[in-house]
Amino acid sequence: MNNFKFKNPTELIFGQGMIKELPKRVPAGVPVLVTFGGGSVRHNGVYEAVKEALSGYNMVEFWGIESNPKIETLRRAVALGKEHNCQFVLAVGGGSVIDGSKLIAAAIPYDGDPWDLVLKGYSRDTILPLGTVLTIPATGSEMNSGAVISREETKEKLVFRGNFPVFSVLDPEVTFSLPPYQIACGLADSFVHVMEQYMTTPGQSRLMDRWAESVLLTIIEIAPLIRQKPHDYDLMADFMLSATMALNGFIALGVTQDWATHMIGHEITALTGLTHGHTLAIILPGTLRVQGHDHKRDKMLQYAERVWHITAGSEEERIDEAIRRTEEFFREIGLKTRLEEMHIGTNVTDEVERRFVERGVAYGEALDVDGPMARRILEACQ
Ligand code: NZQ
Ligand code: ZN
Secondary structure, eight states: OOOOOOOOEEEESTTGGGGGHHHHHHHSSSOEEEEEOOSHHSSSSSHHHHHTTTTSSSSEOOOOOSSSSSSSHHHHHHHHHHHHTTOOEEOOOOOOHHHHHHHHHHHHTOOOOHHHHHOOOOOOOOOOOOEEOOOOOSSOOGSSSEEEEEGGTTEEEEEEEOOOEEEEEEEEGGGGGHHHHHHHHHHHHHHHHHHHSSSSSSOOOOOHHHHHHHHHHHHHHHHHHHHHOTTHHHHHHHHHHHHHHHHHSSGGTTTTOOOHHHHHHHHHHHHHOOOOOHHHHHHHHHHHHHHTTTTTTHHHHHHHHHOOOSSSSSSSHHHHHHHHHHHHHHHHHOOOOGGGGOOOOOOHHHHHHHHHHHHOBBTTTOBHHHHHHHHHHHHHTT
């Protein structure tokens, strides 16, 4: 196990009706910038619940943070927050609203262009505190410090290292209004977050391996049940907590990580607009087809046995069967798993390779997913 330092300061406020707790956590007497997405919260009672909980507060509302939040939109939110001298940011929405709000919280006290902070980082001394009310299980943004910010004019989508939320309210009931496609994308995103931290090499930590496997097994078990009963509180509670546990740092203690699937997926979204979780359902099987028999081989055999209960056949056959079952899982939750099915052509592959080469980047636990390797992976996703 590698050396590590670990601290996760986010307080989880979990359960039915917990939006009522907001006044115990949001500071009174200061202007609060409350950020929203495109309006789903107006139809499922979340907006009313937040308004009621914070009646008497000086709420400055910003609406319209889109999926894959754009810097062009966030600049307007930052200007509004500055104009009203906001001292706290409350994000009400999914990963996009929360990610965008992490940048907003850093940029309100900053004098320059918010995009500078994506490129250079932010000042810990001035960043405003952020709280969240999560409405879709997927990204883990409610309990981590990451954010992903897009820039329309250059079709870029880059990671911003922000601050952890001070608290996040997770009420599984608010997920009952989610469309099936968003549920599928959230399940795929959560599954692949675990795989990015697990599917490397075995023998680094028994505890991390079993913790990661427990999240994978839970997602595999609940996914078909959620398709049948999307309004089942206990199922959605397990989904919501699985998504948070998949990317709050707890399963990554002292072990190597991959993240190549995500980095390729971000480029696909930036270039084509395909929803984040869906890109992963396409790229992960491709990554495993290219690397699963290679340096991921031993972990693939462990994954095959412990997650998919595959014990018969040669090593090659077991690995191939685990890849097949992984892809089948994504298809069963309702996602297409090949680029050509989504009409994504080789021009996108060319551009991803070009960008990775131009940036000089290489991802994966072996740092071998550079431009040419990204091409191989994308070709294996056709
Ligand atoms: O905008 P509204 O109207 O609210 O609608 C949203 C949006 O259309 C809708 N929605 C959310 N909650 C709902 C609901 N509809 C009905 N009922 C509800 N309860 O769902 C749509 C998708 O929302 P979005 O926030 O975009 O989804 P998600 O949470 O998947 O976030 C995706 C973004 O997070 C980034 C992704 O790249 C993408 O930009 N990620 C952030 C990460 C992080 N911070 O750690 C890690 C991830 O890997 C990911 O990259
Ligand atoms: Zn993700």
